Amino acid sequence: xxxxxxxxxxxxxxxxxxxxGIGATMAxxxxxTVVQLVTVGDDGAPGGSTVTVxxxxxxxxxAAGVAGAATFIGAVTLTLWAINxxxxxxxxxxRNLLVRQPHRLRLLAGKLLALASFTVVAVTLASAMSIAMxxxxxxVNGIDTSAWTTTSALxxxxxxxxxxxLAAIGFGLxxxxxxxxxxxxxxxxxxxxxxxxxxxxxxxxxxNEVGRWLPGQLLQAISEGGDTSMPYLTAVTGAxxxxxxxxxxxxxxxxxxxxxx
Amino acid sequence: xxxMRATAVRTRNLTKRYGERAAVDGLDxxxxxxxxxxxxxxxxxxxxxxxxxxxxxxxPTEGDGEVLGRPLVEAAEYLPQVGAMIEGPAFYxxxxxxxxLEVLARLGGIGPAKIDEVLELVDLSDRADDPxxxxxxxxxxxxxxxxxxxxxxxxxxxxxxxxxxxPAGIRDxxxxxxxxxxxxxxVVVSSHLLSExxxxxxxxxxxxxxxxxxxxxxxxxIDRQPTxxxxxxxxxxxxxxxxxxxxxxGYRVEARDGSVRVTAPTSWSPELxxxxxxxxxxxxxxSIEQVSLEEAFLAITxxxxxxxxxxxxxx
Numbered sequence: 001x002x003x004x005x006x007x008x009x010x011x012x013x014x015x016x017x018x019x020x021g022i023g024a025t026m027a028x029x030x031x032x033t034v035v036q037l038v039t040v041g042d043d044g045a046p047g048g049s050t051v052t053v054x055x056x057x058x059x060x061x062x063a064a065g066v067a068g069a070a071t072f073i074g075a076v077t078l079t080l081w082a083i084n085x086x087x088x089x090x091x092x093x094x095r096n097l098l099v100r101q102p103h104r105l106r107l108l109a110g111k112l113l114a115l116a117s118f119t120v121v122a123v124t125l126a127s128a129m130s131i132a133m134x135x136x137x138x139x140v141n142g143i144d145t146s147a148w149t150t151t152s153a154l155x156x157x158x159x160x161x162x163x164x165x166l167a168a169i170g171f172g173l174x175x176x177x178x179x180x181x182x183x184x185x186x187x188x189x190x191x192x193x194x195x196x197x198x199x200x201x202x203x204x205x206x207x208n209e210v211g212r213w214l215p216g217q218l219l220q221a222i223s224e225g226g227d228t229s230m231p232y233l234t235a236v237t238g239a240x241x242x243x244x245x246x247x248x249x250x251x252x253x254x255x256x257x258x259x260x261x
Numbered sequence: 262x263x264x265m266r267a268t269a270v271r272t273r274n275l276t277k278r279y280g281e282r283a284a285v286d287g288l289d290x291x292x293x294x295x296x297x298x299x300x301x302x303x304x305x306x307x308x309x310x311x312x313x314x315x316x317x318x319x320x321p322t323e324g325d326g327e328v329l330g331r332p333l334v335e336a337a338e339y340l341p342q343v344g345a346m347i348e349g350p351a352f353y354x355x356x357x358x359x360x361x362l363e364v365l366a367r368l369g370g371i372g373p374a375k376i377d378e379v380l381e382l383v384d385l386s387d388r389a390d391d392p393x394x395x396x397x398x399x400x401x402x403x404x405x406x407x408x409x410x411x412x413x414x415x416x417x418x419x420x421x422x423x424x425x426x427x428p429a430g431i432r433d434x435x436x437x438x439x440x441x442x443x444x445x446x447x448v449v450v451s452s453h454l455l456s457e458x459x460x461x462x463x464x465x466x467x468x469x470x471x472x473x474x475x476x477x478x479x480x481x482x483i484d485r486q487p488t489x490x491x492x493x494x495x496x497x498x499x500x501x502x503x504x505x506x507x508x509x510x511g512y513r514v515e516a517r518d519g520s521v522r523v524t525a526p527t528s529w530s531p532e533l534x535x536x537x538x539x540x541x542x543x544x545x546x547x548s549i550e551q552v553s554l555e556e557a558f559l560a561i562t563x564x565x566x567x568x569x570x571x572x573x574x575x576x
Contacts, residue, residue: 007368016355092351095318096408099345100369102317102337107368258319260310 004101004110005117011084012118021080022122028072029126030133033065037137057144059152063160065130066123070164070223073123074171075193081115081172082188085179095259104255112176116169123165131157159225166236167223170243171196174215177250215242269294269416269447270315274324277310277471284310286471287324292449292464297442299462299479300451301558307471308451312347312418316340329415341369344414346422350405354394358385358404361393362411371411379407382437398425406434410441417441418449423457435461459554467561474561482557489550490530493520495543506536522550 011017040053056064088094101107138145147153174196178188196216204211211217212230218239226232270292277285285307292298302308313319315328317336325332331339352361362376380386383403388396396404402425409417422438423431438461442448452458458465459479467475467482475482494503503521507514510532513524523533527549537544 003368003370007364010360010364010367011353011356014353014355014360091353092348093353095316095347096351096365097368098318099316099340099343100365100412102340258313260313260319 001106001110001113004107005114008111008114009118012114017080017118021076021118022125024076025073025122026126026129028076029066029069029130032069032072033130033133034137036065036068037134037143038140040141040143053141053143056138057147059147059150060156060160061143062131062134062145062148062153063127063157065134066127066157066164067160067223069126069130070167071220073126073164073168074219074223075196077119077122077168078171078175078192078196079189080118080175082175082179082192083185084115085111085176086183086185086188087179089179089183090185098259105251108251108254112173115172115176119168119172120165123161123168127157127161127164163223163225166239167219170215170219170222170239173243173247177246180250180254213238213242215239215246218242267294268292268327270326270328270449272311272324272326275311275314275321275326276323277307277314277319278322283471285314285321285468288468288471288473290466290473290476292447292466294447295442295445296463297438297448297450297461298464298466299458300449300466300468301453301455301458302468302474304453306468308468309348309420310471311468312345312420312449312451315418316343316345316347318347339416341412342415343418344409344412344416345418345420346405346409347418347420349421349424350401350408352393352401352404352408355392357390358393358396358400358407359389361404362408365408366411369412375411375413379410382410383407384433399427399430402426403430403434406437414446416447416449418451420451421453422450423452423454431457455555455558465554467558469561479554482561483551483554488525488527490523490525490527490533491520491546491548491550492523492533492537492544493546494537495545499542502540503537503542506540506542507533510536 012021036051037056040051040056051064051068055061088097097107098104135145135148175188175192178192179185182188182191200211200214200216203214204217212221218230218235221227221230221235222232222239226235230238268291270290272288272290275285275288276283288307288311300308300311310319314321314333315326317333317340321333325334327333328336329339329342352358353364356364359376359380362379363373365371366373366376377386380389383406385400385403385407388400393401393404402422406419406422409419423434426434435457438448438450442463450458450461462479465475465477465479465482466473492503494500497519500516500519500521504514504516507521507523507525510529512529515522523529525533530547530549534544534547
């Protein structure tokens with residue numbers, strides 16, 4: 001598994017992945033941070049956001065940019081993991097990998113761990129950039145940043161970072177599983193985004209109680225640190241069951257499906 | 262020093278069915294160690310399916326086999342000693358050739374020093390740091406061979422290794438495979454270029470419709486085919502008399518372009534010379550035409566000649 005992990009990192013280090021993965025994560029985080037700081041008012045921000053100037057001036061305001069971008073980071077992560085996994089089938093490289101590492105679950109575990117560590121790096125860099133931009137942009141709207149330099153702010157940043165990483169890895173696992181199921185990048189990305197952005201929306205509007213347990217809703221609840229309708233630990237447990245089952249099914253398929261053509 | 266065994270690969274009744282269709286149908290074959298085996302058959306004969314089963318990528322529907330002394334179900338035990346290029350080279354287009362090899366070497370726990378060695382072997386060192394997508398078909402093919410050589414394999418399986426190579430590249434590949442085989446490596450080459458197989462193989466496995474039709478030495482197959490003794494009399498007017506003489510000896514004869522072509526064993530040519538002299542026919546030339554592997558292959562596999570596969574004969 002260690003060999004598979006480091007082997008995967010040789011691929012992740014390529015420019016396309018650095019620009020497409022880390023670059024895109026940083027770009028959506030930067031956009032969310034800037035838009036939030038520029039458009040926020042005393043009564044919230046456009047689009048029904050509950051973030052206000054007053055809430056941004058609290059210790060948690062320093063991490064609000066990253067928290068606001070969590071869903072977008074999740075979409076980017078889902079896309080990258082889906083491409084990574086499905087491309088092994090479309091390029092035909094999977095057969096080379098399986099000849100060098102015939103223990104398929106070790107190969108899969110190494111790949112997923114490498115992708116998870118890549119996501120940790122991407123979210124960390126995006127968070128650091130968001131914090132720097134928050135300090136730079138705060139004066140635009142007259143936001144007082146004195147609470148952002150306290151220990152409490154550091155705790156808020158750490159907690160938001162953890163939640164964002166967990167949610168992103170959850171989205172990534174959905175993408176990787178779809179890549180294994182469908183074996184085509186476009187199909188996997190299309191199915192993943194359509195389900196999360198459209199399918200879950202329709203289902204949660206129709207059946208509110210059931211909708212809360214859909215993977216995208218659970219991951220959103222995790223990224224927000226839990227909410228009134230879904231406590232944090234319940235969301236984490238639910239995501240582990242739902243996404244864990246989905247990942248286990250794709251892992252079984254990866255281990256047993258024949259590799260031909 | 263790797264342990265030597267007489268047989269590198271053995272299959273027994275190896276079968277792979279997709280629904281009703283049998284891609285490989287009861288294949289029994291034995292590939293000797295330390296030799297170059299040519300694995301030939303028409304398109305769709307089941308060569309690649311067989312190779313996939315040997316590499317653990319697909320499971321046989323029936324039958325079993327052994328690779329390097331281990332059963333097929335224990336592919337993970339023997340694959341570290343196997344190098345393979347199947348269905349053409351497959352790499353990550355944006356990575357360099359070297360980085361592509363690093364990915365596989367790291368995965369297989371192979372030291373980085375081996376990468377330069379195999380790049381040198383396939384003469385790709387000077388382009389190793391260019392992206393794979395910029396490679397010509399021949400260079401991609403050579404990188405595929407380099408990747409297969411990474412683990413210093415006891416068994417090397419190459420599917421169409423000379424595809425896209427220019428004549429010099431083909432010659433170099435042939436020499437490389439011969440060198441590897443002389444060093445004790447077992448090489449299995451699947452190809453539709455029968456002239457290539459004829460030049461490089463010691464052993465031949467020929468399959469059709471998923472079943473074995475021939476297994477043995479290349480020369481053995483060719484020797485089984487009838488040769489043609491071609492005699493050209495000094496005077497064209499002697500052709501009818503020469504034809505008659507050969508027919509009386511019981512051979513099939515054809516007169517063409519002032520020559521007489523007799524389907525007969527090589528050993529009959531001195532006798533033909535003697536009989537022509539006795540009949541006062543002077544021969545301007547007397548030669549033997551041996552069939553090529555391609556002709557032998559067609560003779561065995563052409564459906565029109567009524568020959569059947571070994572399995573069909575058995576049943």
